Amino acid sequence: MAFSIRTRLTFWYVSLLMISFLSMGAIFSYSLYSTFITRIDAQISSVADMLPHTVINPKGQLFLPGDFAIMLERFFGIRTSGNHIQILEPHGKVVAVSSGLGKLTLPLDKETYANAIKGVSTFETIKQRGQFSVRMISRPVILKGRGLVAIVQVGSSLELMEEVFRSLFYIFIFGAAASLVIAGVIGWFLARKALGPVTAITATARRIGAENLNERIEVDNRGDEIGKLATTVNEMIERLEDSFKQIKQFSADASHELKTPLTILKGEMEIALRGHGDAEFMREVIESSLEEVDRMSGIVKSLLDLTKIGVEKEAATLEQVHLEIVLMERFEHFKRFALDRGVTLKVVKNEPAVVEADPLRIGQLFYNLIDNAIKYTGKGGQVELSVYKEKEKAVFKVKDTGVGIMSEDLPHVFDRFYRVDKARTREAGGAGLGLSICKEIVETYGGTISVESSHGAGTLFTVTLPLASGS
Numbered sequence: 310m311a312f313s314i315r316t317r318l319t320f321w322y323v324s325l326l327m328i329s330f331l332s333m334g335a336i337f338s339y340s341l342y343s344t345f346i347t348r349i350d351a352q353i354s355s356v357a358d359m360l361p362h363t364v365i366n367p368k369g370q371l372f373l374p375g376d377f378a379i380m381l382e383r384f385f386g387i388r389t390s391g392n393h394i395q396i397l398e399p400h401g402k403v404v405a406v407s408s409g410l411g412k413l414t415l416p417l418d419k420e421t422y423a424n425a426i427k428g429v430s431t432f433e434t435i436k437q438r439g440q441f442s443v444r445m446i447s448r449p450v451i452l453k454g455r456g457l458v459a460i461v462q463v464g465s466s467l468e469l470m471e472e473v474f475r476s477l478f479y480i481f482i483f484g485a486a487a488s489l490v491i492a493g494v495i496g497w498f499l500a501r502k503a504l505g506p507v508t509a510i511t512a513t514a515r516r517i518g519a520e521n522l523n524e525r526i527e528v529d530n531r532g533d534e535i536g537k538l539a540t541t542v543n544e545m546i547e548r549l550e551d552s553f554k555q556i557k558q559f560s561a562d563a564s565h566e567l568k569t570p571l572t573i574l575k576g577e578m579e580i581a582l583r584g585h586g587d588a589e590f591m592r593e594v595i596e597s598s599l600e601e602v603d604r605m606s607g608i609v610k611s612l613l614d615l616t617k618i619g620v621e622k623e624a625a626t627l628e629q630v631h632l633e634i635v636l637m638e639r640f641e642h643f644k645r646f647a648l649d650r651g652v653t654l655k656v657v658k659n660e661p662a663v664v665e666a667d668p669l670r671i672g673q674l675f676y677n678l679i680d681n682a683i684k685y686t687g688k689g690g691q692v693e694l695s696v697y698k699e700k701e702k703a704v705f706k707v708k709d710t711g712v713g714i715m716s717e718d719l720p721h722v723f724d725r726f727y728r729v730d731k732a733r734t735r736e737a738g739g740a741g742l743g744l745s746i747c748k749e750i751v752e753t754y755g756g757t758i759s760v761e762s763s764h765g766a767g768t769l770f771t772v773t774l775p776l777a778s779g780s
């Protein structure tokens with residue numbers, strides 16, 4: 310069964326308090342008891358020490374007058390009230406009794422008797438059923454040459470001590486019980502106060518769904534543990550909110566991008582339907598429709614890539630990819646395209662640099678950057694490519710003398726669907742996904758991508774990737 314933290318806290322709190330009460334009580338009673346007993350032992354043993362001189366003559370004969378008690382009090386000043394005094398013959402028979410304790414008789418058990426024969430005094434506490442206990446000393450009287458001539462027993466009532474203990478016990482029990490109840494109740498409320506914010510966090514967290522991710526938990530005290538927890542949960546909700554917003558934006562953008570070619574396609578098909586069977590005209594319409602279909606499949610492929618790149622890193626087996634080889638492959642691929650557009654494509658530096666990655670994705674990264682550089686550089690422009698190693702990193706640079714990017718657009722070029730000049734890039738066939746795919750690839754393999762540009766003068770993209778171990 311699961312108890313709430315509040316219940317457990319209160320339980321532990323009260324239990325600890327109870328344990329400390331009990332141990333304090335035990336220590337206190339033990340030391341009080343020892344003090345009492347030491348005192349009583351001293352008192353009875355001093356009486357027992359005096360007695361042999363009063364009742365035994367030097368020859369070892371017992372001298373027992375008719376009224377033993379009066380004799381003790383009058384002649385020797387030994388107080389008999391509260392004490393019980395017994396004289397026993399060597400074989401244990403009681404021969405004189407003076408009792409200030411009613412009808413009490415003191416026992417002489419075997420062990421005590423054995424001690425007495427050896428000349429050793431014995432202290433005992435005798436518990437009497439239904440009555441107070443008695444502390445007793447049994448002291449042997451031994452004379453030189455005669456051995457054990459008598460045993461003197463002095464008992465003193467422990468009534469006072471027992472009464473003190475009884476009252477202390479009740480005071481302790483009631484005091485402790487009352488304190489525990491009060492501490493429990495206060496503890497219960499304190500725990501509620503301390504854990505109140507947790508209840509608030511739970512309530513807010515329960516309320517929050519996709520629709521109200523803008524809600525936050527109120528934080529009263531940011532410094533304490535619960536304040537930190539609430540702040541952390543708030544930060545988590547904020548990140549969730551951001552992700553949700555991004556996903557929403559992404560779906561909106563994606564549908565919008567697909568809608569445009571679909572509308573064009575629909576228009577073209579309607580024209581074709583209305584056409585009068587002119588083969589040339591039909592051909593033009595179909596060609597133009599195919600372009601839109603290509604554009605759409607391009608967008609869909611890019612979208613799929615974007616969702617796959619981060620996920621596939623775990624699944625894909627990483628390979629040693631030689632960037633200098635990838636660069637040459639891409640250079641060969643784009644040579645013709647650049648030439649057609651009147652752009653000079655050059656490799657200015659190509660040093661061996663090996664990274665650990667999926668070769669297809671690295672190819673795609675190079676493709677997108679070189680494709681942009683050529684696309685956004687006019688006739689007569691130049692595109693320079695380089696690969697080299699620098700500070701444990703592989704570096705890939707694409708530098709062009711093209712249209713450049715305005716500084717206000719620079720921070721956004723890696724955003725999904727972001728295009729600087731919508732009209733022109735649509736002509737060039739771009740959906741604004743190329744650079745976000747590059748960023749995703751680079752970050753997946755632990756690298757960085759950055760851009761520097763001056764409007765009208767050209768752009769430089771720099772990619773760094775960690776070198777493969779051992780290269």
Ligand SMILES: Nc1ncnc2c1ncn2[C@@H]1O[C@H](COP(=O)(O)OP(=O)(O)OP(=O)(O)O)[C@@H](O)[C@H]1O
Pocket residue numbers: 611677681682685709711712713714722727728729730734738739740741742743744745768
């Ligand atoms: N080398 C460059 N010179 C000037 N502008 C650039 C350059 N590279 C990118 N841009 C600008 O950044 C925008 C985003 O580039 P990105 O590659 O993401 O999209 P795209 O090229 O428009 O479309 P896609 O690559 O998806 O076909 C481009 O539309 C363009 O305006």
Ligand SMILES: [Mg+2]
Pocket residue numbers: 677680681739742743744
């Ligand atoms: Mg592009």
